[in-house]
Amino acid sequence: MLWQQFQNNMAAFQQFDPNVYDFFKDYEPKRFVVDIVDGFPNILDIEENEYLYNYPAYLIARGQVDSYKDEPKSAGAAFEMNDDNEAGFIHSDTLNQILKVLVNRVEKNGDQVRKLSKLVNSLMVFGVGCGYHIELLSIEHDIKNLYVIEPELDVFYASLFITNWAQVLEKVERCDLKIHFSLGAEQESFFEEVRRQSDLYGHYNIAKTYGFIHYHAEKISALTTEFKQRYAEFIQGWGFFDDAMMATSHMLTSIKQGVPMVKKRSLNENPLSDYPVLVIGNGPSLDGLVEFIKAHQDKAIIVSCGTALSALYQYGIIPDIHCEQERTYPIAKQIEYYCPPEVLDNLILWGPSTLHPDVYAKFPLKVMGLKGAEPTAPLIMESSVSELFEVQPFINPTVANTASSMALAFGFNNIYLLGVDLGHKKGGSHHSAKSMYYTQDGDDLEMYDSNAVSDLELEGNFGGVFHTDSFFGGSRRTLEYLIAGYPEQNFYNLSDGALIKGAVPTPSDTVTFNAGVIENKKEQLCSIMANCSHAGEEPLFEELANDLDYDGYEAFCLALIDAIDNLERNSEAYLELLKQHFLMLIDDKVCLRNHHYQTLKGTVLHVQAMLARILFEAVDEQDALDDFALAAMYYKQFLKDSISYYKENALKPHYYDTKWLAPLEESAKPK
Structure with missing residues (x-):
């Protein structure tokens, strides 16, 4: 038998x-x-x-x-409401409405659990x-x-x-x-x-x-x-509609303003390729590496990552290259608190193609990298200059990811990570004591909630346990993917932080750089940046702007709306809608432009995740059907609104103010 x-x-x-x-x-x-x-x-x-x-x-x-x-056990995606919505994102407005449907359902369920x-x-x-x-x-x-x-x-x-x-x-x-x-x-x-x-x-x-x-x-x-x-x-990493719109408008504006893009590694010649590149993050271990940086500054290329520049400046160290990653406008204001503008004038800026053009405008010499999983990537890779570039898939989520990816793109072979902690010890500092997160007297400005970063434990680079969250944990894993993709290049981790596979744990007192002093470093770096990048300016801008295809985007959104309008009212049909929309997104015969897919994908994924929970979590199935129909109405309204938003904002950089910088602004006022 x-x-x-x-x-x-x-x-x-x-x-x-x-x-x-x-x-x-x-x-x-x-x-x-x-x-x-x-x-x-x-x-x-x-x-x-x-x-x-x-x-x-x-x-x-x-x-x-x-x-x-x-009593079935399950895991469900969870998103927080963005009630303030400082940036005015239509994604947030839509998700807030759908989340309220879910919250009301949870309250009605009480302690009851829906049977399988x-x-x-x-x-x-x-x-x-x-x-x-x-x-x-x-x-x-x-x-x-x-x-x-x-x-x-x-x-x-x-x-x-x-x-x-x-x-x-x-x-x-x-x-x-x-x-x-x-x-x-x-x-x-x-x-x-x-x-x-x-x-x-x-x-x-x-x-x-x-x-x-x-x-x-x-x-x-x-x-x-x-x-x-x-x-x-x-x-994580889904992005959302407004985020994608920023990616498009920011890259096209930057191209129009003459910001060049780094070419693919195979096209680049770099006479300094074997010199060490120090990628400096703002982790607490940076404070213990300052003397090492000072001792080797003339033998290495120094790259500051985001707020690490504020700490380095306080320590009297001026990097060669600065790197930023976030696409939102407040970064342009935040940079003003790092150091005086005349310091920025002497730095080279690296950033992804999504970076706000006002950030690039603060630096005389700048180069951007083509960020993957954004609508801008297919726009470039389907253009007349596609053979010059390659997509950088591991350029985010943190600035350390961006700096490492850009260093490899320019042809550098030896990358050293300093202050790239991606976590902190229990009860320890969350950033360098000299960075913008603290006053000059050492008081924490409470711009960063270190208590929230404790749900994951990671093995330390030099032993011990480090506490982190899924964001920095994701940064660590993305660095590991990047390193694995470049087996012939060398990565060394000098940070007293999380272990990063592929980056050799290296105490700073064991490091010696044998290549000697870099002569005329600024001039050589400027030459490398120019020779390894391409600026398309007005002609490329016009080509990409014409490829945005406003009519095609509208037709695709209307096709998604039509699928909602023709729904039968039952669980099978509702679940089938999620599948149908997913298949429509990835079908190049329905979604004719890859950048339309990348524009809509993030918000559609967020909405679908919540619709799936709504469908299966109500104790009463009829409640589930009613709630799904209501949430689908909000989803449909988003698709309608996105049509006009796409037409009006695809070429317009996004601006908004944030309360997050208030502690910095207050601390900068004369006493």
Whole structure:
């Protein structure tokens, strides 16, 4: 009987997923094997001489599933309301309205939890075991995306003799469902695989995800911990409509004003390529590296990252290059508090293509890098000068990411990270004591809430534990991706902060630079910046402005609106709308311009994430349908409003004032 089940399952996998079939057709287990105990299938750990189940596996699974249905556990995307909305973003107005629908629903639910509905958007099952729970869940529910995670290959192999996988796979095919296998998964590969799946099938699927843990083991605990700690990464970096509009208007304005863009690395010649580049962040460990910087300033290229310039200036260090990353206008005002304007006049500025043109205007010599995942990237890469440039995918989220990416683009080979802490020790300072976050007397201006940055723990570069949040944790991981993409270049981490894989932990007292003093450093750097960049100015601006295609954007938004207008009023149709809009976004026959996709993508993802939660979290299904219809109305209004906003603001830089700078302004007043 077990052998017949195995043959049936393998035949099904041969048709449905040949990779699984090929891997397991001649597989030989080493630790976990199928055994029969009191007439029931079980799985024996031959190393520990222990059975996975101490009771018939089917009865355990039945009890687990019944209990889970009553109180299902889930993870959901969460966004904060932007009630102030200082910048006047229409994205924030829309999301605020939808979030209020969700908040009202949470209040109405009270302590009640919705039982697992017949229709399930996304379910992650940790642990296969004998697999009866997977059979029960898939038969009794329509699971649009079923993730099957089993770190022990032996255990999954055992399930091929027990679980009716053929029946599960038949329903998946018949009902147009999706099943994703993560077998033999390690922590890192598991999370990245789930991320890839969400990219392929829509982030709204992961924005409301149910989780079912079948059995407890060290490897499964590691996977669930990894998922919980990194879940926020699924909903980071999406951007939003107004953000995308700033990217477009800022880059086009900067091009028109003559700001050049760094060319692809392969086109650049850099006579200083092997000299060290010190990328200096504003972490608390910067204070202990000041003397090292001073001692080596004439032998290295010094790059200040954002507010680190304020600390370096206080220490009497003037960098060669300054770097900024944020696209919003207040950065142009913030820079005024770093140092006197005559200091800025002697610096080279690096920034992404999204940086506000008023920031570039403060520096006589500046170069921008083509930031990825923005509408500006396809605009450039589909233009007449595309062969000159390459997209920089790892240029954000922090200024350290930007500086490192730009240094590589210019052809520098040896990058040293100083004060790039990306976290802080418990109870310790959150930035350099000399930076703009503190008064000259050392008082904290409370512009940065260090208490909030404590939900994640990271291994230290020189040992110890550092506390961070998902934003700086994401910066660390993006740096690791960048470093991995340049195996022939060298990265060294001198910071007493978070460990960054690929950057060699290097105490400053062990560093020696053998290349000697850089002669005429300013002149050489200016020459490199000029030779390694291209300024398109008016002709390129006109070409890109013509490619904005206002009519095409309007037609696409109207197609999305039409899909909302033709909705049937039921859960299946509402979930199908999310899928339909996702497919329309990525279909180049519907969304004719890639930069239109990048413009709308961020807000659509935010809205879809909240719509998924609204659909599945109301205790009463009718409430869910009513709330979804209301939220969809706000979504539809956003799409309408975005049409006129796109036409009116695609070439207009965005300006607004912020209260965030108030402590700086107050501290700068004469006493």
